[in-house]
Amino acid sequence: MFVLLWDVIPCPGGKVVHVPDGFFNAVTSVSAGVVAAAGVAVCLRGARRELDDRTAPMAGLVAAFIFAVQMLNFPVAAGTSGHLLGGALAAILVGPYTGVLCMAVVLLVQGVFFADGGLTALGINITIMGLVTVLVGWAVFRLVSGLARGRGGVTLAAFLAALISVPAAALVFTLLFWIGGTAPIEVSAVAAAMGGVHLLIGIGEGAITAATVGAVLAVRPDLVYGARGLAKPLELRGAGGGSTAVGAPEPVAGEPRGGYRPFLLGGLGVTLVLAGLVSFVASPDPDGLEAVAETHGFSGRAAHHSFGRWALADYGEVGGIPVGIAGVVGVGLVLLVAGAVAYAARRRNKIRV
Amino acid sequence: MNSLEVRQLAYAYPDGTQALFGVDLSIARGERVALLGPNGAGKTTLVMHLNGILTAGHGTVTVAGTPVGKDTLKEVRQRVGLVFQDPDDQLFMPTVRDDVAFGPANAGLRGAELDRVVEDALARVGMLEAADRPPHHLSFGQRRRVAVATVLAMRPEILVLDEPSSNLDPAARRELAEILRSLDVTVLMVTHDLPYALELCERSLILSGGVIAADGPTRELLADADLLARHRLELPYGFAIPAV
Amino acid sequence: MGAGHHHQLYLPGVSVAHRLPPQCKLLAVLAFAIVVVATPREWFWAFAAYAVLLGAVAAAGRVPASHVARRMVIEVPFVLFAVLIPVIGMGERVSVLGLSLSLEGLWAAWNILAKATLGVVASILLAATTEPRVILLGAQRLRLPSLLVQIAMFMLRYMDVILDEMRRMRVARESRGFEARNARHIPVIARSAGALFIRSYERGERVHLAMLSRGYTGQMPIMADMSASAAQWGTALALPAAALAVLGLSALGLT
Numbered sequence: 042m043f044v045l046l047w048d049v050i051p052c053p054g055g056k057v058v059h060v061p062d063g064f065f066n067a068v069t070s071v072s073a074g075v076v077a078a079a080g081v082a083v084c085l086r087g088a089r090r091e092l093d094d095r096t097a098p099m100a101g102l103v104a105a106f107i108f109a110v111q112m113l114n115f116p117v118a119a120g121t122s123g124h125l126l127g128g129a130l131a132a133i134l135v136g137p138y139t140g141v142l143c144m145a146v147v148l149l150v151q152g153v154f155f156a157d158g159g160l161t162a163l164g165i166n167i168t169i170m171g172l173v174t175v176l177v178g179w180a181v182f183r184l185v186s187g188l189a190r191g192r193g194g195v196t197l198a199a200f201l202a203a204l205i206s207v208p209a210a211a212l213v214f215t216l217l218f219w220i221g222g223t224a225p226i227e228v229s230a231v232a233a234a235m236g237g238v239h240l241l242i243g244i245g246e247g248a249i250t251a252a253t254v255g256a257v258l259a260v261r262p263d264l265v266y267g268a269r270g271l272a273k274p275l276e277l278r279g280a281g282g283g284s285t286a287v288g289a290p291e292p293v294a295g296e297p298r299g300g301y302r303p304f305l306l307g308g309l310g311v312t313l314v315l316a317g318l319v320s321f322v323a324s325p326d327p328d329g330l331e332a333v334a335e336t337h338g339f340s341g342r343a344a345h346h347s348f349g350r351w352a353l354a355d356y357g358e359v360g361g362i363p364v365g366i367a368g369v370v371g372v373g374l375v376l377l378v379a380g381a382v383a384y385a386a387r388r389r390n391k392i393r394v
Numbered sequence: 395m396n397s398l399e400v401r402q403l404a405y406a407y408p409d410g411t412q413a414l415f416g417v418d419l420s421i422a423r424g425e426r427v428a429l430l431g432p433n434g435a436g437k438t439t440l441v442m443h444l445n446g447i448l449t450a451g452h453g454t455v456t457v458a459g460t461p462v463g464k465d466t467l468k469e470v471r472q473r474v475g476l477v478f479q480d481p482d483d484q485l486f487m488p489t490v491r492d493d494v495a496f497g498p499a500n501a502g503l504r505g506a507e508l509d510r511v512v513e514d515a516l517a518r519v520g521m522l523e524a525a526d527r528p529p530h531h532l533s534f535g536q537r538r539r540v541a542v543a544t545v546l547a548m549r550p551e552i553l554v555l556d557e558p559s560s561n562l563d564p565a566a567r568r569e570l571a572e573i574l575r576s577l578d579v580t581v582l583m584v585t586h587d588l589p590y591a592l593e594l595c596e597r598s599l600i601l602s603g604g605v606i607a608a609d610g611p612t613r614e615l616l617a618d619a620d621l622l623a624r625h626r627l628e629l630p631y632g633f634a635i636p637a638v
Numbered sequence: 639m640g641a642g643h644h645h646q647l648y649l650p651g652v653s654v655a656h657r658l659p660p661q662c663k664l665l666a667v668l669a670f671a672i673v674v675v676a677t678p679r680e681w682f683w684a685f686a687a688y689a690v691l692l693g694a695v696a697a698a699g700r701v702p703a704s705h706v707a708r709r710m711v712i713e714v715p716f717v718l719f720a721v722l723i724p725v726i727g728m729g730e731r732v733s734v735l736g737l738s739l740s741l742e743g744l745w746a747a748w749n750i751l752a753k754a755t756l757g758v759v760a761s762i763l764l765a766a767t768t769e770p771r772v773i774l775l776g777a778q779r780l781r782l783p784s785l786l787v788q789i790a791m792f793m794l795r796y797m798d799v800i801l802d803e804m805r806r807m808r809v810a811r812e813s814r815g816f817e818a819r820n821a822r823h824i825p826v827i828a829r830s831a832g833a834l835f836i837r838s839y840e841r842g843e844r845v846h847l848a849m850l851s852r853g854y855t856g857q858m859p860i861m862a863d864m865s866a867s868a869a870q871w872g873t874a875l876a877l878p879a880a881a882l883a884v885l886g887l888s889a890l891g892l893t
Contacts, residue, residue: 061716062675063753070675085785094856095846096785098486101792102842105800106835108793112804113827125831134835146789153664153777154647154770154794156712156761159754160671223749225727225742248824249831256832263408264839277404277452278415278605447847468853476851483844486795488771500853530798544852 059151059158059166067161069221074164080172081145087138096139103135104143104150111147113249126210128174129182129203130250134257136266137179144171165217173213178206192258195265199254204247211239395459397423397552397580403443403453405436413439415604416453421552423458426574426581428591428612431601432626437584438479440601441554444582445474458551472501475550475579479557481537485529490521490540493529497548515547516540519573535566542573552580559587588616588629600625613638647709647765654873655699655767659866660776662874667764669878673885674756679749683891685756687884692759695877699767709762716754720747770794775864788858792845800838807834 065073088096107127127147131140148166152158158166185198215235219228258265398421406412413436421427431437442448443455446462455462457473478484487493494512503511516522519539529537538558545553558574559567567590574581574594585591591598591612598615600608602625608615615621616635622628629635655663670688677684696706727743734744764773771791778787807830816826 061713061750061754062671062757063750067676081786082783085783089785094854095843097788097858098792098845098849099839099842100789102796102800102838102845103835104789104793105796106838108797109800109804109834110831113831134839142786142789146786146793149786150790150793153761153773154765156709156758156765159675159757160668160761161675161757224723224746225729225740226723227728230726245824249828252825252828253831253835256829257835260832261836261839264836277402278603442847445851447850468855471851471853474851478844478848480844482799483841484848486792486845486848488791488795496849496854496859497852499859500855548852 059148059170060162062159062161064159064162064223065165065217066221066223069217070161070164072164073168073217077145077164077167077172080141081167084138084141084145088136088142091136091138096142099135100139100142100146103131103139104146107131107143108147108150125246125249126170126174126207128170128210129178129199129206129246130253132175132179132266133182133199133202133250133254134264134266137175140175140179141171144175169210169214169217173210174206177209178202181205192255195258196251196255200247200251202247203250204243207243207246208236208239211235395423396420396456397425397458398444398582399454399456400440400443401454401456403440403450403455405439405443405448405451407439413604414450417601417604417606419599419606419609421580421582423551423580424578425597426595427583428595428598429582429584429601430586430588430591430598430615430625430627433586435601435625436604437601438556441476441556441582441584444552444554445471445476447476472548473551475545475548475553477541477545477553477555477558479560481529481534481541484541484544485537487529489526489528490516490532491525493540494525494544494547497544501548511547511549515543518546518577519543520569533566535562535569538562538566538570539573542570546577550579552582553577554582554584556584557586558583559585559590586627588627589633592616592635600627602626647762648769649699649701649705649766651700651767653698653700653767655695655701655763658767658870658874659779659864660768660772661779661864662776662866662871663764663768664773664776664780666874666877667760669875670760670881671757673878673881674753674760677753677885677888679745679752681885681888684884684888685752688756688881691877691880691884692756692763695760695763699763701763701766705766706759706762710755710758713754713758717751720751720754723747723750779864784858792842796838796841796845799841800834803837804830804834 088100092099107130110125110127110130113125128140128144131143134140135143145167148158148171149163152160152163152166179202182198182202185201186194188194189197212232212235215228215232218224218231222231254265398419400417400419403414403417404412405414417440429437429440439448443450444457444462446455446464446467457470460466460469460473462470485493487496491512494515495508498508498511513522513525516525519542521536521539521543524532524536524540529540532540542553542555542558553574555574558570562570571590571594574583581595583591583595595612598608598610598612599606600615600621607625608621613635616629670691674685674688677688696703723746724739724743725737727740727746729740729742731738732741732744733739768776771794774787774790774794777790778784811826811830816823
């Protein structure tokens with residue numbers, strides 16, 4: 042409910058509030074943790090390819106920028122304001138791999154140093170606000186900017202990328218809540234609340250992202266990832282005032298060596314991990330501590346369950362749909378997004394600005 | 395052999411604007427030379443070629459006989475100590491000690507020897523008591539001095555300073571001048587603080603229009619009002635070149 | 639000089655907790671959080687015991703309760719949300735003080751509040767007794783990827799600088815009479831954000847150049863040795879061990 046909250050209740054200091062400990066059950070937290078770890082691992086390698094030995098200072102500074110920008114209030118409707126998440130913006134400005142790293146570091150720092158977000162919820166927070174926003178934002182950006190060329194196309198792509206990334210994150214949050222949230226609230230109510238509000242916030246995020254990307258394009262187009270230019274031949278001026286030309290123009294590379302294949306493979310790998318863990322959840326033999334937590338914590342009705350019997354039916358009762366289908370829907374969503382990224386990445390044309 | 399030799403250096407920025415149109419200069423060992431010029435003349439750009447940060451589109455740079463190239467970068471960067479204009483760019487470690495140790499540690503020093511080198515460099519700039527403090531707790535002048543120490547710790551052949559006196563209060567300015575005078579290295583100082591250049595450097599170069607437009611004793615250059623005016627240089631109000 | 643409110647989390651001092659190596663404390667807090675989250679919500683005594691344990695840690699670290707309390711403000715939005723849950727929750731309802739509240743919702747609210755609060759207090763105690771960069775070094779020793787740790791180090795180092803720039807830009811805007819009130823003002827905010835990005839990026843480039851100028855070849859040099867003795871590990875892990883013991887006792891005590 043991180044976003045819903047700050048619209049209903051003004052947040053102190055203009056902070057984005059992250060999911061705390063205890064909000065999701067252990068299994069979901071762990072699964073999300075594995076997904077987050079896998080995603081970050083893939084991006085560590087990818088970012089190094091994008092930026093080489095500049096990765097640490099560049100990503101660090103961009104992370105500091107994202108942290109600062111998350112404090113930006115933008116007016117959403119009369120009297121209410123929203124906050125920038127920054128995932129799509131990060132992806133467009135520094136590329137998806139580095140973007141994920143920056144978001145992950147911001148969330149880690151907020152969780153560990155500022156107690157903003159539970160330590161056990163880091164996986165969830167990084168998955169939703171790091172992986173999903175960047176993945177979706179980048180996929181949409183590549184799709185749209187591939188179709189609409191020029192500076193206008195880039196700006197439109199930035200707007201749509203950011204716009205869609207916010208409700209996408211909200212959707213994944215709802216999905217995770219459906220699978221493992223500990224609060225007994227109607228999932229459809231959550232979905233409706235998240236969807237409506239986040240579409241509005243998505244518009245704000247889209248507007249700010251598009252305008253920011255445009256502002257950077259206007260001053261330093263070489264800093265917008267994927268937008269590069271050609272170099273002119275050099276001129277030598279002699280003492281007598283004459284000049285000669287030396288050197289030849291060289292195109293500057295825009296994509297990391299190896300392209301986005303590792304990114305896609307990583308995305309599919311993450312999907313498989315998620316699927317695998319969902320099936321673990323469905324297994325009838327969970328390990329002892331979790332079973333204790335689940336049988337006593339989840340089902341408010343019966344106080345006793347035997348250890349061996351996994352509360353699959355109780356899971357199903359949350360939201361009223363069997364967990365298997367919830368899992369399939371979740372996996373399907375990730376596959377869809379991964380597929381969109383694959384499609385977008387096939388278009389290898391550089392963006393001409 | 396000369397500390398620094400630059401021949402026909404030409405360079406253009408990524409967006410296409412050409413900055414340097416064939417720069418030639420030589421600096422002998424032990425000299426203190428000022429590089430003057432208006433804002434935007436390309437002084438900082440030139441200086442970044444000296445340790446291979448920027449690769450020239452054309453021309454060569456040689457440091458104490460070693461040409462600057464892809465395979466000599468490690469050596470060149472130990473020989474050329476570049477102090478940037480903004481100390482915050484240069485002090486990126488959590489404590490002063492870590493920052494000063496960064497350079498020699500990269501060169502392979504460890505343990506007691508590393509500590510000795512660090513403390514020696516800090517002592518030379520008078521910042522030894524601040525060794526364990528975070529850089530952002532220091533004043534600007536102190537950070538400037540620590541930035542110099544980070545470079546001194548590498549025992550460079552030539553110390554290149556970019557606007558060393560900018561934003562310093564008069565006391566800090568004087569302290570820095572004393573430190574620079576006490577050092578036994580070749581010094582190249584990029585500055586538009588003409589009195590500072592006169593105070594510390596016997597020789598000056600004027601970079602203008604992407605080439606070296608003048609090269610001579612500082613005193614002579616500063617006395618030539620015409621020359622200064624042509625290259626947008628001005629002596630501060632009320633400043634008269636002191637008689638020798 | 640740029641010391642933002644973030645730095646107030648660290649409380650400099652000399653204590654048992656301050657002296658422990660960071661990797662021990664980090665692992666201890668993480669393990670403790672895991673035990674707390676895995677505790678079934680009905681076991682009230684367990685949660686009370688956890689709170690006592692944290693009190694002991696605070697005492698060991700000489701962290702005053704006021705310090706902790708002030709920083710718990712971060713939790714306020716979730717407290718408010720937790721209060722809402724019983725109102726909008728589903729299922730069987732009970733009457734409390736005249737209000738019809740969801741029973742399941744009350745349990746869920748308690749569950750979230752208890753665990754989130756314990757987690758937040760543990761984090762605050764960790765931050766109070768360990769400097770941020772030291773925590774990062776500890777994370778590195780715990781095998782968190784070195785690149786990630788370096789990125790975090792740069793982020794921490796320059797957070798103040800960036801926030802300062804943002805503040806200066808806001809002051810400049812407001813000095814010229816600008817205040818963001820509706821969507822028409824988004825372009826102005828965005829231009830500031832764009833300028834801030836360019837400045838951050840260029841500073842990142844300059845920092846990288848400064849690193850190169852001092853011989854950086856892609857690997858940060860190892861400059862400090864920070865190994866922990868078995869005794870230190872023992873001291874730190876006493877917290878999660880005690881929590882685990884509480885959990886075990888509760889499991890045996892309540893069937």
